[in-house]
Amino acid sequence: MLRNQSIGAVNTIIRRPSDGKLIGYNTDCEACVTAIEDALRERQKTNGCASNVSPIAGKLFVLVGAGGAGRAIAFGAKSRGARVVIFNRKYERAKALAAAVSCEALPYEHLNDFCPEKGMILANASAVGMQPKSDQTPISKEALRSYELVFDAVYTPRNTRLLQEATEVGATVVSGVEMFVRQALGQFKLFTNGLAPVDFMRRIVYEQF
DSSP: OOOSSOOOOOSEEEEOOOTTEEEEEHHHHHHHHHHHHHHHHHHHTTTTOOOOOOOTTTOOEEEEESSSSHHHHHHHHHHHOOOOEEEESSSSHHHHHHHHHOEEEEGGGGGGGGGGSSEOOOOOOOOTTTTTOOOOOOOOTTTGGGGGEEEEEEOSSSSOHHHHHHTTTEEEEEHHHHHHHHHHHHHHHHHHHOOOHHHHHHHHHHHHH
């Protein structure tokens, strides 16, 4: 059985004590979305315009990658009211995910030219930029000027070329390591039914990367 079946991807399986039934969960979704929301709220606080509404509501949310992590992120962003647009090297896969999420898919080769508005959010859920090909990036530095925030699910290296270039053009950045930490916090709660030692776990994980 899968909790939140619409995502269609599982990263945690728990055996239910009452009947021994296996239950599948996905902690990627909340891990990514809350990391992005918190970073945007921090940016809004700095600009003096904090709000209780999800800061990605109504935002154009550009997702690169349509695999398991991409599915989780797409559903999470959509659930918060974002306008999701999906790019994937295999266009058919992007279209299939877009149909499942009720959003739009566009051909990968249009990613660098996609700029209908400023202040968009970019989430890279592909493997582009991961070691040993850390010199690669899914999008040009010039195109990053249209984005308010850039998230990269890649966490080896922690500071990917994508995040470096996004920082250089003034975007807020969120590392895949933060998603990794939040995944673990969610899994800890599922496994133990208790709260994780957040500060300790975050420090240990960041020391490793």
